[in-house]
Amino acid sequence: MKPTNKTRYAILGILSDGPTTGYEIKSLMGRSTSYFWRESDSTIYPTLKILAKEGKVLSETLYVGKKKKEMFSITKAGQSEFKAWFNSPTGSETPRNEFLLKLFFVTNQEEMSRLFQERLEKAEKTYQEYKSIEDRLEKLDDYPRKAIRLLSLRYGISQLTLEITWLKEGILKYAHR
Amino acid sequence: MKPTNKTRYAILGILSDGPTTGYEIKSLMGRSTSYFWRESDSTIYPTLKILAKEGKVLSETLYVGKKKKEMFSITKAGQSEFKAWFNSPTGSETPRNEFLLKLFFVTNQEEMSRLFQERLEKAEKTYQEYKSIEDRLEKLDDYPRKAIRLLSLRYGISQLTLEITWLKEGILKYAHR
């Protein structure tokens, strides 16, 4: 069975920028990748352990007072696994859009109105979040990948804009009573 | 642990339109929901069995020659489970976009060029597929939910159009050599 676990690549990619701790990887993801790539809380540490066992990362335990910190750094083997993934064809996720599934089963205007309204509220909230991330990013000093990270964020923003427009049109056209 | 399995709702929703067989559900999904909701091959039959055991569907075995057919129909209990899901708040999937994850780790123009080019080819292929589904749908006689199903398909098409534009711009702006 072909392993499909991509958490490891996200971790190896972050470690490519330099050594860090599991906690730091977790919070970095929360700050920066969360709108296109999210890991649940407990996946980072076990995955780091596995990678260490495989020789893809090295760990070093530090103590700050009584507080344990485990710094991880990527090895040559880790780098080549990362590159192999990076250069391999990108698979597409199996589509699972619960909103569109519900839409598919809509039978009357009232249902559709509720569905669109609910979705619109969420989309507008997310839009505001993305916008504030954009603000934060724009204010940062230049760093090597700033341009590309802004680009991908703005891609997300324009997708959301499109969805919001579509939802509003739908509400007007089909759910007007 | 809260069950998250939504395959059952897709099945119950399809059965709301009238009795069918597992095979028919499978192929209907392949024809109509596959761009926003896909099930893998082997999930339909076991799920139908479970639903039957729970009293959410009824099964009736027919024979056409030696060929067995199991027709399933939705029960009252099934209908109310479906409605409960339909009226419950729509959860959002955890985001997992492998393309954007790779983009996040890009370090030079050559890598980005390859990444965008690959994605563009796939997006254009998918666009063609959607367009031909749209053609087929447009030619069908009117049926109750035709308008709404065309609407959601066109939403997918406009999302793809946006992505294609974005990819082309990216190739010109950032990956030009």
Added chain:
DNA sequence: GTCTTCATGTAAGCCGTTACATGATTAA
């Protein structure tokens, strides 16, 4: 006669989420 489609399933095993657990440090 052979290939495709119809028609229905089982089993293994990875994957991912949720809930649970622990303890130190720092800010209010």
Added chain:
DNA sequence: TTAATCATGTAACGGCTTACATGAAGAC
């Protein structure tokens, strides 16, 4: 002193994919 954040994990379980399996009917 209490809450939030830093910091690191384990266990259980449901879910999902892949591979495997079987056989009839119809098309070419």
